[in-house]
Amino acid sequence: MATLRSWKRLIEKAADPVELRTRARAIDFSLTDLDSLCTVVAARRRARNRAATHESERSRAEACARSPTERAMERLESGRRLEDAVSETMALRRIARHDETGLEKTWEATPARVAIARRVLRFRPDLMRDWIVDPAKSGTVVLAALAGLAHRDWPRAEQAIDAIEESDAGMRALLRARLAMQQERLDDAGRELEDAQRWSRHFSCRRTEAAALAESARLALRKREPREATQFADRALRLRRACGDYWGEGDAQALLAEVAAGRGDLPAAKKSCEAVAAIRQAIGDRRGLGLNLVNLANLTSQMGEPSRAIYEEAIVALRAVGAKRALAGAKTNLAVLLRQTGSTRRAEELLNEVLEEHRAIGGRAGEAITLENLAILAFRSGRIGAAREGHRDALRIFREIGDMRHVALVEENMATIEAETGNPRGALELLESARRVHEEGGDQRMEAHARGNLAILWTRIGFPTRAIEHYEAAIEAFASVGDKRLEGRHVAQLALLYAEAGAPERAERVLRRALKLHRRVRDRRYEGETLTHLGALAIRAGRWKKAKAAVAEGLAIHRAESHGGFEGKARALLGEIALAEGETEEAEACFRKALALHAEHRALGEEARTRARLAAVAMRRGELTRVREMARHALRILDRIHEPARRHELL
Numbered sequence: 001m002a003t004l005r006s007w008k009r010l011i012e013k014a015a016d017p018v019e020l021r022t023r024a025r026a027i028d029f030s031l032t033d034l035d036s037l038c039t040v041v042a043a044r045r046r047a048r049n050r051a052a053t054h055e056s057e058r059s060r061a062e063a064c065a066r067s068p069t070e071r072a073m074e075r076l077e078s079g080r081r082l083e084d085a086v087s088e089t090m091a092l093r094r095i096a097r098h099d100e101t102g103l104e105k106t107w108e109a110t111p112a113r114v115a116i117a118r119r120v121l122r123f124r125p126d127l128m129r130d131w132i133v134d135p136a137k138s139g140t141v142v143l144a145a146l147a148g149l150a151h152r153d154w155p156r157a158e159q160a161i162d163a164i165e166e167s168d169a170g171m172r173a174l175l176r177a178r179l180a181m182q183q184e185r186l187d188d189a190g191r192e193l194e195d196a197q198r199w200s201r202h203f204s205c206r207r208t209e210a211a212a213l214a215e216s217a218r219l220a221l222r223k224r225e226p227r228e229a230t231q232f233a234d235r236a237l238r239l240r241r242a243c244g245d246y247w248g249e250g251d252a253q254a255l256l257a258e259v260a261a262g263r264g265d266l267p268a269a270k271k272s273c274e275a276v277a278a279i280r281q282a283i284g285d286r287r288g289l290g291l292n293l294v295n296l297a298n299l300t301s302q303m304g305e306p307s308r309a310i311y312e313e314a315i316v317a318l319r320a321v322g323a324k325r326a327l328a329g330a331k332t333n334l335a336v337l338l339r340q341t342g343s344t345r346r347a348e349e350l351l352n353e354v355l356e357e358h359r360a361i362g363g364r365a366g367e368a369i370t371l372e373n374l375a376i377l378a379f380r381s382g383r384i385g386a387a388r389e390g391h392r393d394a395l396r397i398f399r400e401i402g403d404m405r406h407v408a409l410v411e412e413n414m415a416t417i418e419a420e421t422g423n424p425r426g427a428l429e430l431l432e433s434a435r436r437v438h439e440e441g442g443d444q445r446m447e448a449h450a451r452g453n454l455a456i457l458w459t460r461i462g463f464p465t466r467a468i469e470h471y472e473a474a475i476e477a478f479a480s481v482g483d484k485r486l487e488g489r490h491v492a493q494l495a496l497l498y499a500e501a502g503a504p505e506r507a508e509r510v511l512r513r514a515l516k517l518h519r520r521v522r523d524r525r526y527e528g529e530t531l532t533h534l535g536a537l538a539i540r541a542g543r544w545k546k547a548k549a550a551v552a553e554g555l556a557i558h559r560a561e562s563h564g565g566f567e568g569k570a571r572a573l574l575g576e577i578a579l580a581e582g583e584t585e586e587a588e589a590c591f592r593k594a595l596a597l598h599a600e601h602r603a604l605g606e607e608a609r610t611r612a613r614l615a616a617v618a619m620r621r622g623e624l625t626r627v628r629e630m631a632r633h634a635l636r637i638l639d640r641i642h643e644p645a646r647r648h649e650l651l
Contacts, residue, residue: 013445048129062241079489089166095230099540102417123488126581142175145160145175154179157175170197170200173195174196174215177190181215196212196215198206206243210248210252211248214252215233217236221259223333224480224482226259226482227263246279249279256269256272256275263647265484265485266485270299270300273299277290286320287321289317290321290326293330296310296316297311297333301337306549311330314527318330325363326358330349338350339373351374354366355367362425368406369406371394372394375454395407415427427457443475445477445478448473452470454476455497458470476595487517489559493511495647504541508537511530515531528561529563531557532558534554535549536551544580551570551573564597564600564601568595568596568600569603569606575588575591584617584621587613591617592614595611608634608636615634
């Protein structure tokens with residue numbers, strides 16, 4: 001255990017609270033040590049007050065010219081006093097331990113009440129008590145308003161907001177905006193946020209102005225205005241830095257990551273997440289660090305760079321602070337990654353462990369999400385009956401708790417089972433139901449996802465016109481919400497549909513449009529896929545030189561991104577080019593490498609096509625027995641995957 005002497009040395013050496021917390025993390029301290037330290041710090045404070053200079057009096061006079069909330073923020077939240085930082089540290093430990101008695105003792109003994117109450121609201125709103133939010137004790141009605149908003153107790157929040165002084169008009173407008181956003185009055189929220197920014201600038205309340213800008217960014221996200229959201233988030237970050245508000249800077253960076261992910265710029269989102277991780281680590285916010293690491297791991301997975309280590313680091317951080325729900329969520333995400341990378345047994349063990357945790361804490365939504373993930377895992381493992389049962393259980397729970405968004409997602413997953421087991425009509429009904437749910441809920445992004453799935457299904461059953469309608473609607477929706485990444489991916493799918501419909505020139509134009517979108521958001525994996533498709537179109541047109549250049553560029557990207565499935569396709573296309581140029585040995589070598597990759601990634605359709613091309617090589621050599629063998633093998637594969645319509649490609 002750390003001694004009181006160790007803590008005294010910390011106080012003497014630390015220049016500011018951030019440094020104090022950073023140093024303190026390396027010491028295993030007890031609450032008794034901290035209580036003793038508070039006595040020492042209080043004595044130091046009294047001595048400093050007796051020896052106050054004219055300069056300190058002048059600084060206090062300047063501080064009094066600002067609003068009450070701004071003065072509280074400057075004095076307590078920026079933590080210029082080391083004794084307040086120690087009190088906050090004690091409170092944070094008691095919050096984490098759910099130690100209500102100890103927390104009340106700390107509350108009564110410290111002047112850092114606003115800061116501590118905000119930490120309670122941030123980490124454990126269930127610990128909010130009347131002795132915290134009582135304006136007579138706390139000294140500010142802002143706490144009562146924040147507590148009302150945290151518990152969605154709107155009458156209590158309104159009463160507290162109305163009692164805020166005129167000199168704190170910026171904070172009052174900000175809290176009214178948050179209340180309006182909770183009540184889905186988005187236009188009113190926008191007007192209140194404009195007032196909050198104006199009054200905050202008038203009273204030079206930079207922290208309040210930064211908070212108002214952050215809320216404006218969140219409002220812009222909800223209104224599907226990504227450009228405006230980015231501008232507000234950038235301004236909030238600059239203000240937080242100007243204030244020296246390190247904690248707030250982390251929140252602003254997290255908001256920037258959310259905005260960047262919303263518009264499809266995953267590299268920018270990843271950069272912001274990494275900045276958040278550094279800040280959370282520096283200030284000792286282990287819960288915030290764990291949650292941010294989960295977001296960072298999700299982003300790397302979406303970028304095709306899955307990192308099991310990041311999830312495991314997040315799990316360690318969340319377990320240390322006892323964040324049970326967040327911990328279960330991190331484990332679920334890790335299980336999904338394990339499933340995607342082929343570790344199905346470990347994924348199932350982890351999901352069953354998470355399921356028990358959700359049931360123990362009464363988390364019905366988490367229980368349903370876990371059941372849904374177990375159902376997906378069962379389907380991937382070939383256990384169709386277990387998959388259907390899991391989907392039904394998840395669907396029942398989501399309907400009972402009124403979570404219609406997840407109801408629609410479950411229906412989409414159920415549609416996949418019906419489509420793969422030869423029931424396209426049932427799949428269409430489920431997808432249409434999911435699309436309607438998203439439409440009624442006003443979720444354009446998820447409705448566009450459902451339309452994309454409908455387009456794929458209509459293509460498979462031979463109705464390209466209906467598929468094109470859904471693709472075009474999905475592309476328009478993704479463009480309206482500013483998601484260039486998904487817009488580009490659906491544009492590429494539409495181009496392939498044009499190619500299959502016999503319109504290669506139009507397909508090439510649309511593919512080049514998709515390529516620009518991929519490059520704009522640095523979506524490297526899909527950039528490589530689109531180059532490969534452009535090469536395939538050039539092969540059909542007999543433009544061998546252009547085809548070879550496009551496919552070779554795509555192949556380089558596939559190898560760099562470890563995209564084995566499309567690497568196999570690109571090698572097969574290079575084999576076709578070599579065969580057309582009379583290089584049979586080179587062609588066969590390319591086809592053999594492609595076959596190995598197809599088998600590794602279970603790309604049966606591509607395997608059938610490549611075997612047919614190997615039959616063409618054998619035909620050139622006059623090896624008729626091998627021709628028959630390869631062709632029959634290819635036809636058997638097509639029959640097995642229920643794609644007899646593609647037989648004509650091989651005959």
